[in-house]
Amino acid sequence: MxxxxxxxxxxxxxxxxxxxxxxxxxxxxxxxxxxxxxxxxxxxxxxNDAELSYVELKQTIVNDQGMVARLAVTVQVNNGDEGWLSDNEEQLNAQFKKELTSIDLSSLRTKEGFVELQDELKRRFNLVFKTDKIQAVMVTEILLQDQR
Missing domain, CATH: 1.20.5 (Single alpha-helices involved in coiled-coils or other helix-helix interfaces)
Structure with missing residues (x-):
């Protein structure tokens, strides 16, 4: 037991x-x-730690005297301005197409020309829309082709 x-x-x-x-x-x-x-x-x-908002504008093709460029850009604003960005997206697309007709495409072959394009687009967008909301314009796609 x-x-x-x-x-x-x-x-x-x-x-x-x-x-x-x-x-x-x-x-x-x-x-x-x-x-x-x-x-x-x-x-x-x-x-989004940086508190930024982005919108990608429509890809645009430009033909300037035998030089063809296909470009797409993204516009950056602060988080509080995303409403403004979405409200003005169509006008930004139209302005982007207009701005591309006035640039020298061969300047995009250099880094300086590339950076200058981004800075100029930012300046022009802020000027045309009478605002300072656009923080940056970044080229997200570029294809250059010389057809001469």
Whole structure:
């Protein structure tokens, strides 16, 4: 009889230690789950730390005396101005096409000409729309082809 009592005592001790191991594993898994969630939230691609908004204008093709260029630009504004940006997107597209007719396409072959185009578009857009909301105009696509 003594041996059977001893076995029951061992079984209850094993059961409580098995439960402790399960509880400890659950706590560790929950902890790692919470840590993973916060790491994911801090690196979410939708998070905009710079507080900027963008709109890409329609791709435009220009033919200037045998030199053909295909350009697309993105306009950048501060987060509070995204409403203005979406309201004026169509006018910005029209102005972009108009501005491209007055540039020298061969100047886009140099880095200086490229940067000058971006700065000039920003200046002209702000001037035409009588605002200072446009922070930058970035060329996102360019293809130059000389057909002479």
């Amino acid at each position: 003594k041996s059977s009592v001893k076995n029951n005592g061992d079984k209850s001790g094993k059961t409580s230690s098995d439960r402790f191991a399960i509880y400890a594993a659950v706590v560790v898994l929950v902890f790692f789950g919470i840590v993973t969630y916060f790491i994911y939230q801090s690196r979410m691609p939708g998070k």
